[in-house]
Amino acid sequence: MTDTYRLGIDLGGTKIESILLDPRGNAMHRERVSTPRGGDDEYEGIRNAVFQLILKTLDLAPATAACTIGVGIPGMVHPETHRVSNANTTSLIGKPLKADLEKLLGRPVVLENDANCFTLSEAVGGAAKEYDFVFGMILGTGCGGGICHNRKIIKGRHRIAGEWGHFPVDPLGVNCWCGNTGCIETKLSGTGVANAYERLFHEKITLEEIVRRYRAGDAKSTAIFEQFLEDFGRCVGGLISTMDPDAIVIGGGVSNIDELFTLGVERVEKYAFHDHITTPILKNQLGDSSGVYGAAWIGV
Numbered sequence: 001m002t003d004t005y006r007l008g009i010d011l012g013g014t015k016i017e018s019i020l021l022d023p024r025g026n027a028m029h030r031e032r033v034s035t036p037r038g039g040d041d042e043y044e045g046i047r048n049a050v051f052q053l054i055l056k057t058l059d060l061a062p063a064t065a066a067c068t069i070g071v072g073i074p075g076m077v078h079p080e081t082h083r084v085s086n087a088n089t090t091s092l093i094g095k096p097l098k099a100d101l102e103k104l105l106g107r108p109v110v111l112e113n114d115a116n117c118f119t120l121s122e123a124v125g126g127a128a129k130e131y132d133f134v135f136g137m138i139l140g141t142g143c144g145g146g147i148c149h150n151r152k153i154i155k156g157r158h159r160i161a162g163e164w165g166h167f168p169v170d171p172l173g174v175n176c177w178c179g180n181t182g183c184i185e186t187k188l189s190g191t192g193v194a195n196a197y198e199r200l201f202h203e204k205i206t207l208e209e210i211v212r213r214y215r216a217g218d219a220k221s222t223a224i225f226e227q228f229l230e231d232f233g234r235c236v237g238g239l240i241s242t243m244d245p246d247a248i249v250i251g252g253g254v255s256n257i258d259e260l261f262t263l264g265v266e267r268v269e270k271y272a273f274h275d276h277i278t279t280p281i282l283k284n285q286l287g288d289s290s291g292v293y294g295a296a297w298i299g300v
């Protein structure tokens, strides 16, 4: 496999990105196109855009070389039906994207959840590359997660290992879109924190603005941000007590808040069941690129 090239596709709600890695893992080519949106044939548009981008990128690898293909998707592939499920790009739901791409290309394609791609990329070549057992969490508009052990994704019986965002932690909390009440996502996602501010103070501002005002000493933003830190400490403390990973790496927009890695980590130590918690809680290194690198590394 040492001569194998790797092609990765990161399929997102707004853009589709491709990467081609040479056998040493160096990026030879990267390209982005917009994700086709709207209309009754949105799925066909997305599928064709992914197909064309794969074809174009494959052309750049030597014709005689082996090349794996991995696609990261904003959802999962159902283990029984092999169709896409739980996708926030809803036109993908129920569609046989893997089978369709394999038919068009005449070769195998591996599809994987984007949070798993994120975790794998940071475990293989990012912030957590020195660690064997890695929990990756994406705190952005939503809250996703994945687990890697020895640079391999742990999938789980239902292919949902690491998906901790919809664990209901607060029966008195707010309703989540998933049907549960007080999910971790309602507490730790950027959207969840902004919604908490709006409910209390009747003003719609982003988490970024809440953090800016918190740093300036504003009392309302401090109250909301303190609550966020407490929730982060409880949820991540519980996660460490349950899984005890070698490292946790955080991605998504919320990972840009520096206080998460200082004050947030202090709260984790406060709430974890065990004393002397030393788990490294790391900011991602690959940023926006983690999805496409992870997709390249899932190919077999």
Ligand SMILES: [Zn+2]
Pocket (backbone or CB within 6 Å): 165, 166, 167, 176, 177, 178, 179, 180, 183, 185
């Ligand atoms: Zn939920």
